[in-house]
Amino acid sequence: MSADPTQVLAFETDCHIFDGCGFPAPGLHSFLFEPLWGNADGNGLYFNKPMLLALLGSLIIVGFFWAAFNKPKVVPGKLQMVAEAGYDFIRRGVVYETIGKKEGEKYVPLVVTLFFFVWMMNLWSIIPVAQFPVTSIIAYPMVLALIVYVLWVSLTFKRQGFVGFFKNVTGYDKSLGAVLPLSMTIEFFSNLLVRPFTHAVRLFANMFAGHTLLLLFTIASWYLLNGIGIAYAGVSFVMTILMTAFELFIQAVQAYVFVLLTCTYIQGALAEHH
Amino acid sequence: MTSALVFLAAEGEKENPLIPPWPELVIGLIAFVIVFGFLAKKLLPNINKVLEERREAIEGGIEKAEAAQTEAQSVLEQYKAQLAEARHEAARLRQEAQEQGATLIAEMRAEGQRQREEIIAAGHAQIQADRKAAASALRQDVGQLATQLAGKLVGESLEDHARQSRVIDRFLDELDDKATKAEATR
Numbered sequence: 001m002s003a004d005p006t007q008v009l010a011f012e013t014d015c016h017i018f019d020g021c022g023f024p025a026p027g028l029h030s031f032l033f034e035p036l037w038g039n040a041d042g043n044g045l046y047f048n049k050p051m052l053l054a055l056l057g058s059l060i061i062v063g064f065f066w067a068a069f070n071k072p073k074v075v076p077g078k079l080q081m082v083a084e085a086g087y088d089f090i091r092r093g094v095v096y097e098t099i100g101k102k103e104g105e106k107y108v109p110l111v112v113t114l115f116f117f118v119w120m121m122n123l124w125s126i127i128p129v130a131q132f133p134v135t136s137i138i139a140y141p142m143v144l145a146l147i148v149y150v151l152w153v154s155l156t157f158k159r160q161g162f163v164g165f166f167k168n169v170t171g172y173d174k175s176l177g178a179v180l181p182l183s184m185t186i187e188f189f190s191n192l193l194v195r196p197f198t199h200a201v202r203l204f205a206n207m208f209a210g211h212t213l214l215l216l217f218t219i220a221s222w223y224l225l226n227g228i229g230i231a232y233a234g235v236s237f238v239m240t241i242l243m244t245a246f247e248l249f250i251q252a253v254q255a256y257v258f259v260l261l262t263c264t265y266i267q268g269a270l271a272e273h274h
Numbered sequence: 275m276t277s278a279l280v281f282l283a284a285e286g287e288k289e290n291p292l293i294p295p296w297p298e299l300v301i302g303l304i305a306f307v308i309v310f311g312f313l314a315k316k317l318l319p320n321i322n323k324v325l326e327e328r329r330e331a332i333e334g335g336i337e338k339a340e341a342a343q344t345e346a347q348s349v350l351e352q353y354k355a356q357l358a359e360a361r362h363e364a365a366r367l368r369q370e371a372q373e374q375g376a377t378l379i380a381e382m383r384a385e386g387q388r389q390r391e392e393i394i395a396a397g398h399a400q401i402q403a404d405r406k407a408a409a410s411a412l413r414q415d416v417g418q419l420a421t422q423l424a425g426k427l428v429g430e431s432l433e434d435h436a437r438q439s440r441v442i443d444r445f446l447d448e449l450d451d452k453a454t455k456a457e458a459t460r
Contacts, residue, residue: 028291031291045297046297047297047301050298051297051298051301054301054302054305055308057305058305058306058308058309059308061313062308062309062313062317065312065313065317066312068317068321069317069320069321070316070317070320071320072320072324073324074324074328074331080321083321084321084325087318087321109310109314109318110310110314112318113306113309113310113313113314116309116313117305117306117309117310137294137298138291138292138293138294139294139295139296139298139299140298142294142302143299143302143303143306144306147306201292204291204292208291
């Protein structure tokens with residue numbers, strides 16, 4: 001790992017303040033990984049740390065729910081109780097609230113999976129050794145947003161028909177009068193093109209920023225560890241801990257927001273146009 | 275450090291954080307499908323079944339109790355009806371038995387009457403026969419005695435009245451004696 005030039009981690013460098021060494025600020029390069037296997041330069045296959053974390057994370061989720069729900073009991077044990085609380089929170093608190101119990105039941109597995117998947121991928125950010133949120137690589141949120149997008153488009157077609165789909169997407173409303181063409185154009189782009197993008201980027205950008213912040217304070221804690229800088233290093237270290245706690249909160253919130261939006265989109269596809 | 279910077283500069287040219295490399299898209303999809311497959315096909319149906327069972331155990335418990343109560347009620351009514359029927363049956367049987375007993379008693383009484391009359395009739399016949407036998411035996415005896423008495427009377431002098439009466443007394447005593455003897459032999 002130490003030879004890996006893309007792994008700019010604070011503890012891997014001898015660089016300190018007053019040593020004639022510039023601050024090794026985190027940046028885009030902090031999100032690029034040399035492949036563990038294969039070659040990323042061309043279009044060839046490769047396997048890197050975020051991929052490993054993604055697969056590992058999905059195994060952890062499956063493992064957790066397997067342990068909790070494989071042989072569930074009517075009177076639950078501790079683990080089953082915790083898993084049930086999480087499951088129930090998404091089922092009742094998100095799906096039933098937005099889509100409704102009757103229509104929403106079908107989408108519960110998808111939404112539950114999305115939530116725990118996103119949350120786990122976010123959580124990698126503060127899990128020691130891993131310490132990298134998989135969702136800060138755009139590919140992962142984009143896949144999830146695409147799944148939701150495809151579901152939303154096909155569902156709208158199925159429920160509303162071709163004309164209904166068009167009306168639904170453009171927010172057709174006669175009462176708008178002269179503004180209608182403009183409104184329809186904006187709505188069309190907003191719903192069909194911008195929405196999947198923002199859905200993915202919202203999650204990506206939050207995790208990207210969060211990770212950058214954590215890196216910044218972590219690196220600074222190490223970089224400032226020289227002479228008078230030690231006092232500032234202490235401050236930076238406290239900030240690292242505070243930001244870690246904050247990230248813990250943000251990770252859950254972003255996962256929640258992601259599935260809440262998913263449910264809103266599905267609900268929009270199911271709803272009669274008016 | 276410098277080599278790292280050179281590398282980063284080279285990378286930075288072509289890497290846009292908003293353009294996903296396709297291998298990562300594929301891995302992301304695979305990772306998601308793994309989780310979705312397990313949760314949607316096996317684990318969530320599992321827990322749904324148990325949650326449903328729990329709901330039934332709580333809400334259904336009340337319904338079941340109510341159902342059991344109504345069933346118990348109906349069974350109780352059934353039993354009551356059966357009991358009443360049984361009582362009625364018992365009363366009918368008792369009535370029948372009483373009637374039967376009465377006829378039996380009447381029959382037995384008639385039979386007893388008949389037997390008594392038979393016995394009485396037989397007794398009467400016996401008495402009649404005995405009397406006849408006694409009468410014939412008596413007649414024979416009386417004749418014999420009369421002949422003896424006459425013989426004695428003739429043998430003795432008939433002048434004295436006292437003597438006369440004494441003979442008669444003696445004869446009668448003798449007669450009594452005979453009667454008691456006859457009684458003893460019988």
